[in-house]
Amino acid sequence: MDIPIAPLAEEQLNHLHAALRITSDSVRQETALVRDAILVPHADCACRAPDRITWPGAWIETAIDAAEADDLALVLIHSHPGGLFAFSDVDDVSDRHVIPGLFQALGPLHGSAIMTPNGAVRARFYAPDTQARAVDLVSVAGDDLSFWWDDCARSNDHLARPLAFTGAMTRELGRLTAVVVGVSGTGSIVAEQAARLGFGRVIMVDFDRVEARNLNRILNATTRDAEMRVLKVEMFAAAIRSHRAGDVPVPVAASVATREAVLAASAADILFCCVDTLEARHIADLISVAFLIPFIDVGVVIPVRKAGAGMAIADVCGRIDYVQPGGSSLQDRAVYSPESLRAEYLRRAAPEAHRQELEAGYIKGLIEEAPAVITLNMRAAAAAMNEFIARAYPFRLDANALYARTQFSLAACEEEYVAEANFPRSASQAFARGAAEPLLGLPMLKLPSPARSA
Structure with a gap:
């Protein structure tokens, strides 16, 4: 459900982040997404007192007009x-x-x-019978990740945010859902961390099966898994069940570019993108912006160079991008482009055409993801999970806005950071569209037409 917020007192603009997700029942099956905010100018408020504010009803008419085309809901x-x-x-x-x-x-x-000066939001919904229903969780995804729980508000604990790396953090993670797209070299390590840190659900998306060549890079994979060609997500779900009770693992044996995977991922509070294709990163971008889910993208590469008659390691690199809905996307950050997406598609679907265009100079050579090296993968995966913790339970000395991208070089023993403000930001028509058809705005993900009888 997409919701414009109206009206919002003008001085609260600085507290409203780019995305706000409202979960409205205890089993987390219904989520409302904030698409837009209509701000009431300070001068239009006839009365401002310590215990009340009065503004013209004409602003509600403005909000109704804005919501009517898509039959959206309003939150005042x-x-x-x-x-x-x-x-x-x-x-x-x-x-x-x-x-x-x-x-x-x-x-x-x-x-x-209602919103308090520290940015905390508490919400409630009404059905036509005018009975109020409390919203269990309001989450805000910006440079920091904020979670405002209704039951904590009732116990007056809403200001006591858990400290990073404590049991209180573990208890809150038990109420949250992580999705890991790609359960291979870095993804298996991220999924392991998510499960052992205490996430209440760990959704894993991967269509591939365990092979003998995977055994040096996928945690928990065994020779028997390779012999039986077990699905990676099923193998890892079994591993999680061996040390976590309940329905923590949610295996999704499908490509992320499918309806099944997109809808499964839409239930998450944080998405980890651990893939080696540009198309999958493009889909992660769209999931993030459509469902207002922040995500962390991980990439590793080992470039080589010629050295005499042989080859030598030029560098050992990792990249971790934190992407917030409404902020700069991976495409904005030049992780991929329409041209590189097309080149990847040609390489997969028409290799001869890809070779010809590459030789003709129409396509630039693609950087290949490095073969799995478990030490490098662990370094990158740990940085990705620590990035989430730093956002949800801030512990950095500087503002998180300065760390939209982290790049490290093991060869140079260097680590560099890029701030969110240093990236361009383009608007997306998919912003807060939720599960509207076609899904993510992609015709290939549209709901299948019902079969017709002869």
């Missing part, structure tokens, strides 16, 4: 400058007057929310 949000992280009696009275009018205009669901 305002600030509690005194820090009250609860709905006041004044809020209840206001909702009883305003919310019924929204149902007369559009949609089967609308809501209200």
